[in-house]
Structure formats: C-alpha cells, structure tokens
Amino acid sequence: MLQHIRRAATILLCMLAVIIFRLSLDQWQGYQDAMKSLHEGDYKNAVTYFDHTLNAHIPFSPLEKKAKEQLLALASKYDNEGEPEMALLCYETIRTSRYLTRHLFVPDSKDIPFLDNKIASIKAGLLVKDGIVRNFSEGYYQQMGIMNKDHSPSVLWSVIFVASFLAYLGFIVLWIFKRKPVYIYILCLAFIGWLTGLYLA
C-alpha cells in the first residue's frame, strides 16, 4: 500500500514538474518578447506579452513580479500622457490576470484595491467626458459598486464538494474490487458531503 502511495506521489510530482517547466517557459518567452517590444517602443505588443507572462502564473515567480511592475509603469506613463484608454488596458490586464489565475485564493490580492481604485477613477473620468454620468463621484461609486461584488463560489464548500466527490468515486471503485461494507458507509458519507458542498458552494 505504502509503495503504491509513494509511486502515485512520484508520478504526481513529475506531472507538476512538467507543468511548472511549461509555464516557466511561457513566462520566460513572454517576458523576453515583452522587454524586446518595450525597447523597440512597441508598447501595444509589450502589454500583450506581459499579459502572457502573468497568465502563466507560478507562485513566487520573479518574472511575474517584474511583468506586473512593468505594466504598472506603462499604465502610469499613459495616465500622465493623457491616454486613459491605454492606461485602463494596462490596469485591467493586471487585475484580470490575477482573477484568471486564482485557485484557493487570488494571487497578489493585496494589489486589487489599488487596481480597482485606478480603474474606477479612469472609467469615471471617461463617463463624465462622454456625458453618461453627471459627475466624477457618481461614476466612481458606480464602478466601485460593480467591482466590489464577487460571485465566485465559496472556496471552502468547493473544496469540500470536490474532495467528497472524488472520495465518492474512489470508494465505489474500491467497493467493486474489495467489497468491504465499510466502503459503503464511507461513500454514503462522501455523497452527502458532495451534495451539501455542491449546494452551499
């Protein structure tokens, strides 16, 4: 049994190593292309390639951190040059990349309030300019109101639901081969856990 577990763990580790290798390659390639574009003054491409780097998320990756800083610098540059649409693109790119790479939590979630503030400010400015809202604060609070709502499923219940579901499947298969009555009790419990988690997630 222990040998099986050890073997499964080894395979799982190898799979993770493969995934990390691939993502590192994506990050490295994305970052190189982005820096090249940046040096050539092709900012549009730079934003795109930094986006690729951020989406190939690896926790604690220095390249990801650098890509985020470069994008923030670009956003600030556009903000100062009076190009709000481009600044908005940069801020939104960082924010979206954080949400798209979320797992049990949102990576770099401490940056989100800052990004929300910047995004809401830019949009409020654009809305006032287009005459959609009466004043800046109306637009700002409207946008903050939208961005403050998160409808993601509950992480805790999602984890319970997934774990119970996998246990349910696993114990059915175990029962088929071993026929121990205890497996039936466990799979019934897992089923209840699955259903509860599914409902509450």
Added chain:
Amino acid sequence: MTRYHLIFLSSFAIFIFFLTPNINTGDGGELATASYFLGTAHPSAYPLYLMLGKAFTFMPFGNIAFKVAVMSAACSALSLTLIFWLVLELTTETAAAIFSVTMLLVSYSYFTQSLLVKFYQLNLLLILLIFALWARRLSARREVVDDDATVLLTFFSFGLITANHHTGIIMLGPVAAAWLLLRKDSLSVKTMLHGLVLFLSGFIINIYLLVRGRHDNFFNAVVVDNFHDFYQVITRQSYKQSGTIDAVAGSFGNLAGFWYGFRNFLSVLISNFSIFSCLLFFTGCIFLVRKNYRLFIFLLFAILLYGPFLAKLTLGAATIPEISFYLGAHQYFLPAIALFAVVIGCGFNQIFLWLKASGLRLVPKIMPFIAVFPLVFLVSRATDSNFRTDFVPYQYAKDIYSILPADSVILTYGDNASYQGWYLKLAGRYREDVCQISSGSQSYIHWTLQGCNRKIYSGVFPAFFSQKFTAMVPDMLRDRFYGTDPVKNDSAYDSYMNSGIFSLDYLYYPKDKYLDNAAVTKKEISNFLLRRRLIADKLLNDNGCLTHLTDDLFTRQICSAYVVHLTNMAMQYSGSGYESTGKTVELNVRDTKTGYLQPLYTIAVTERNKPYLLRSTAIQEFNNWKIFYQR
C-alpha cells in the same frame, strides 16, 4: 518506474508542452467558466467534466482555462497508457505496443483534442476503460479472476458516461456483443442488481444539474429549474433532430447516409494515419483472428459503431462543408481512431513475426526504432496543431471588450465571441463596466444574460432590462450598444436597428423612425465611429494572427475580424488628405463569421494606409490554408 509510468509521463509531457496557453475556440471559454463557477454548459451540460475541471482549478499554477485543459492532457495520457497495456496484452511485444501509442499520439485528431478545453478525451478514457475491461475478459490468454468486477465497473462507467458525452453510450453495443460471445458466463441476479445500483450511482451525478442549474445561480449556459428542464437538457432536446433520442431513433433512416458516412470516416482515418495504415490494419485483423476471434469481433464491432455508424449520424452527407467536417471529424471519431491504432499495433506485430520467421536477424533490433518512428510527425503537429502558440481566442475576447467605451452593452453571437467573452468577463472580471448579452442567431430576438447578471447591472443599464426597445434608444444614441456581428438584412433586429462598422465590433443604432433628426444623428454617429476607430486601433492587437501555428478553423475566422478592422483603417486613411502613392487597391473581404462579403471598394493607396493594407494581406495569407482533413 514501470513502462506504463513512462508512457503516461512522456505523453503527458508532450501534451503539456503543446497545450493551449489560455482559452481555445469553440466551447473552451464556456467549459472553463462553468467549471470555475460550478455552473452548467450547453446541453447535455457535462456535469462530470465540470466537476473534475473544478478540481483542476485548485492547482496553483497557470490560469483557469490552462488548468482545465491539463485535464484533457491527463485523460489523453491515461488513454494512451491503456492502449499500451491492451496491445501489450494482445501481442506481448513492447515494440508493437509503443507503435500503437506513437501512431495514436501523433494523429491529428487525437493530438489536437488532447490540447484543448474539451470533454472528448474524458469521454474516450471512459470508453477505453470499458473496452479494456471486456477485452481482458475476452482474452483467451489470461484467466480473469474477478469477473463480477468487470461487469460492475462497466455498469458504473456507463452511469458516469451519462454525465459526460452521450456517444459513450454506443459502447453498449460492443459490450452486449462481448457478453453474447462469452456464452459460458451467465450473469447472476445479484450481480445484475448490484450493477443496476452502480449504474444509478454513476447516473446520480447528473443531480448536479438540478442543484447548480437553477436560474439564480451566477453562471449557467442552460437553466435547469425542474425535472422537465432536466429531461430537456440531458437528452439535448434543444438540438432537435441531433438530440440524443431523435438521433438514435433516426439512425437507421436514409440508408445512403451509411455509404457517405463510411466514405467520410475512411477519409478521416487516412488523414490521421495515412493510406499505409490500411495495410497494417489488415495484417492486424489477421493477427487478431488467429489470436482470438472473439476479441477480433468485439474490436471490429466497436470500430464499426464508433466509425461508419457514428459518421452516418454526424458526417452522413454527400458533400460536407468545411465547418461541419472540422466539427465532426475532429472529435466524434476519437474512440474509433484509438481502436484503429490498437489494430495497427497488432498489424505491426504480425509483420514483425513474419519477418522474424523468414530469418531476418536484424529485425528484432530495428523494430524498436520503427516503433518510435511516428514521433517524427510531431514536427507536423508542431506546425498545424501547436496550440501553445494560439493566443488568438483570448486576445480577440479581450479586444472586443477593450475597444468599447465605458458602460457599454455588447451583443455577442455564436460560440467564439460569447463563450470566450464569458470566460474573460466572468472568470477574469475584465471590463466589468461592460454588459455582455448573447444570442445564438439573429433570426429571433432572444438574448441570454450570462455576461450581464441582473443582480449587478440592473441599476447600471435599466433600459436593457425593461424589455422595451424604445427605452433602449437613449442609450443607443449615446453610442453604448455594440455587437460582434452586423445587423443583417434578414435579421429580426433589422426593423429596430442599423449597424455601423466600428472595429472588431459593430455599433448598433436605432432606425430612422426612432430618431427625431435622422440626418444629424447619422452624421454624429459617423464622426463618432471615425474617432473611436482610431482609439480602437491603439488598443487591439492582431499580432497573434501572424504567429499562431494552428490550422484551427475558428482561429482563422476570428482573424478575419481583424482583417475587417485593418481594411476599414485603410479606408479611413485613403482620402485626398493623405499622401497618395499613385496606386489603387481593391478591397474584398469576406467576413466569415457572418458569411457576408464586404462591399468591394477601390481605394487609393497612401503612405498612411499602406501598413494597414500590407498587414491585412499578410494576415489573410497567413490564415489561408485548409483544415487538415481537406489538405
């Protein structure tokens, strides 16, 4: 590490290397979004896939779509390991088993489906699992100790299949045949009862739809509020003749369809494995008949059902348009292709035996090299199915949002704009000020609101929730309503709206009858479009259309939307105010998303519009190649 582990890990590594970096075209965005939010996908809603996909989203690496796509790669690698085991059991020759695996791995259909967010590889794994169980039972070479386990696991797998893709149910035919072939085995009542309970234990997973498919859940592609909805979704009634029940009921009508299906299936096989594989297939058949005729019948029956029979249902017409060929040939035949690979592995072994018997001593030494030779074709896959390079679907979804003014509404049509838009907007929370409404067709006015949740946006866009067109007119006059397609002449929207070419999107504005001063309004709209197009040009990025190494039909269609933008920019810069080169050019762009041919323009080539014209031509040329099956 055993050989099985090596096969699994090496194939997994290959798939991961070429895996889509983000969302792919087609259902990718929808499935990734539904997995993350625990919602429903299009009928039959695929709960098993979504729940397993959710488990993968907990992985702290990559983005959500990438993580869900890892599941396809894992299922594919497991399927290849099963194939390896199966051929090894039949032939006892490692080289033959490796040959099957490498042939299947590099085949276009198998390879591409392993790299995307799609449920077909999970479906294949379940089918192969059932197949392997019964092949093991039918195998004359080996005593199968626990027969009950095979039967019970089969029942359970069929239950699971109902919660994924319905083509898995076709496996009932070969299993029934196998059971008949094993005449000496009779099923006890107890086993049958246990089997029934296990089938229900698998089927009950569909309860997911009733729990998570409610209208008040945050994301659902289809709503399941009651048992009637549940029945409609699970039997895919919305697809009418293609729905599960009607498709089965009509499967023996139109006998000519069998011939066309057979012919088209054959062309899919030859495209995937080359004409030479037919020779290996026949020698494989000889080997299997000699080895175990019952197993041969079982295998052949499964290939016929998953090949010509399924082709009759999906590709059973004399002429198949490129898009149907792409959709049908690309995914439905994976089980037949995988089983075909088993036979050609046996054929490889038979040739090996013949050569060995003829006294050629070198044969055993060179066979392993020949077995891995198909891997050479990875070079082809790296140039036509290298999804690692395909950022177009993601970038397009991003661009259709990026170019919109704040607080806009966008109406998306079809899978590629709607599904990918949902992913970016809901899972990625991109441009949350924009409301995305979706429609399957312009032939009727019916919007779905997955990307415009009432809880969030009813206060921002009250007019759009009023269900009255006249209430929407003021918002439209403030240039806040867009669509990814133009309003067609024959569309249901035509009596209400016109559309103006903006960039990747089209601006929708009311018909003259809703306007106080139509002439002034139109001039304002025209000026707005000119101004806004310049901003859009700074924001969107068509670079992916020149760097992707895939022949994906939908990627190419998306790129044609960028061509429309570029030619419009070229027109904008063709006036007398720009330095002319003295040349003219004819612009004739087919917008393949709508099938409409853009009006033919003859414009002056100026120094200002030349880069746009060159880029537009480059994108058209780069994306102008036929799909694999028709090359």
